Ligand code: NAD
């Protein structure tokens with residue numbers, strides 16, 4: 331299939347491109363490079379053995395540019411990663427987040443509809459469950475209250491996409507609710523490349539390990555969890571990338587609407603992750619317990635059985651693989667794509 335990949339230069343998009351090519355698909359990337367660089371695409375091309383990944387430097391909100399992309403190509407499906415994703419920043423800049431994530435998706439969906447491409451895989455998030463009503467979380471679990479504008483955009487866009495599919499059943503819509511993606515491609519040449527101070531746990535750990543930051547702050551050790559620190563469902567980004575290839579198969583079977591949790595089903599605490607990282611990589615990660623971070627929940631992990639049953643997808647990698655590959659990327663690229 332020929333796939334339009336919005337946000338394909340980013341962390342999850344770049345890993346997904348590799349799995350798409352490995353499965354025999356081709357891709358065209360549209361990205362405004364707001365949170366990424368062209369270098370990731372150059373490295374993806376090297377890994378998959380092509381001269382270049384077709385790329386448009388464009389904002390998906392730019393109707394004219396998007397129109398020219400759709401005029402140049404006939405797409406079978408869109409994998410829609412493009413969006414802003416920093417939870418804290420979204421609280422400070424709600425309008426920017428609503429405008430980019432909502433309006434960007436509206437412009438995209440309109441162009442898709444007009445050009446007869448009615449298949450989409452959307453990057454949703456475990457954040458739509460809020461403080462989950464059940465653990466492990468199944469897709470039946472009601473969506474919860476999102477404490478930040480970023481999460482609201484994901485939850486609202488899910489509803490928009492459901493409505494689009496209900497109104498016109500020619501659409502096939504797969505909503506993938508990612509849990510906590512970490513890790514990197516085994517080559518160590520592509521990975522997560524945050525700007526400034528990392529918001530998420532793993533990039534913070536790797537930056538402490540390489541000496542860019544003094545110590546990790548652990549946000550609370552008084553949660554109702556086995557060791558008091560927050561528990562999450564970390565998933566290797568390569569496993570996550572492969573879930574998109576499985577979702578494409580569902581789309582080619584004309585699945586209609588599909589909603590899937592994409593996680594391993596295992597919960598690890600912050601201390602579990604830090605200790606696994608130290609053990610696997612033989613490096614030191616100094617840390618200090620700090621107050622809880624506002625908006626955090628104690629425990630979040632999923633039941634991924636539906637994705638296995640209906641998509642034939644199951645995570646292969648464990649927490650030690652994730653820690654090894656995150657470190658391999660960081661130590662080979664201390665300054666990310668600027669190296
Ligand atoms: P990322 O920031 O690395 O990638 C997103 C890409 O979208 C970037 O390359 C950015 O430049 C691009 N982009 C943003 N707005 C755009 C616009 N208007 N037009 C064109 N390009 C635009 O993020 P990621 O971690 O790869 O996440 C990909 C998707 O998955 C996002 O939608 C994110 O919300 C979602 N998601 C991420 C996580 C996570 O923890 N990383 C978890 C759940 C869901």
Ligand code: WQD
Pocket residue numbers: 415417454455456457481509510511529530531532534546547548549550559560561562600623626
């Ligand atoms: C994980 C655990 C922190 C940093 C976020 C978004 C979610 C999704 C994935 C996009 C928590 C603790 C963290 C640090 C710490 N993204 N922590 N020190 O918050 O589970 O999920 O990313 O959709 O929507 O909310 O991920 O990596 O920020 O935190 O102690 O410096 O690590 O408190 O328990 P989170 P995270």
